[in-house]
Amino acid sequence: MSEFDITSVEPLDEAELDFEGALRPSSLDEFVGQRRVVGQLDLLLKAAEMDSRTPDHILLAGPPGLGKTTLAMIVAHETGRALRMSSGPAISHAGDLAALLSSLVPGEVLFIDEIHRMARSAEEMLYLAMEDFRIDIMVGKGVGASSIPLELPPFTLVGATTRTGLLANPLRDRFGFTGHLEFYETEELLRVLTRSAALLGLEIPQPALAEIAGRSRGTPRIANRLLRRVRDYMTVHSSESAIDAVNNALALYDVDPRGLDRLDRSVLTVLINRFAGGPVGVSSLAVSIGEDAETIEAVVEPFLIREGLIVRTPRGRVATQEGWKHLGLTPPANDPTLL
Structure with a gap:
């Protein structure tokens, strides 16, 4: 077999995918943060189980990377139901949604990510499906068209959205529960990283993990991504201490002590240097x-x-005194636009 035979690489790819899945908690007890x-x-799912009924529809709202997809998977796992996953952009017309809904089995959990990007015609079909568990299929066109009800x-x-304001009120009102996910505190991210490091088999002291947590912008997805880059750096530079490896790895990937990356600093630098703040x-x-x-x-x-x-x-975006200081610059004295 050639050294570069693609079959020699596939097992590594599968192992990496398995690891990605392993980082996700599988139960509410394992889920860190968002108490x-x-x-x-937990209350919603337990009440549904005690009443032997299907849990209410759930809307999860918040910025990317906070655990909306993970919570959808946990809902299916905790209820012992099958999980069907789709996304708003993939449902480009009502026919896509009709095909998806008609193939569901009783009690199944349907997860639609970025649900606010679903086609309007599909969204209107979803109203009836969520409320009465049926959809109306239009057959024919013009005067001879007829509607055939299909029971579901x-x-x-479980809908996930990063922009709640883009959801139509009739759709938002049909969810029995709406959970608003918030950014994580550094201590919560430290717990996330401690668990992930254990899964990776990495022995990283808490001060080094805390350094990663402090640069993760309050987002578990970013924290885990930075941890994997630190893992790569430690593999190549095994002689360095953990804290040096963390600092050098994050510097290599342009993540500064406050979590700003190259694009963040570019915006702040241009705002201050080119537009005087x-x-x-x-x-x-x-x-x-x-x-x-x-x-x-x-x-x-x-x-x-x-x-x-x-x-x-x-009048537009303005750099604060803290922004000037972060770039090592002295803000102008007596500038009324500075806060």
């Missing part, structure tokens, strides 16, 4: 760094605002 949502879900087995819909519109920022305006608004800006490095004003 309020976990407690509410009871199921639990603002105010400036997001479109001008996007053009200046060669990035899409939507990416800045959805990915970069929320984190910089949460860290207190920039603020939104009616």
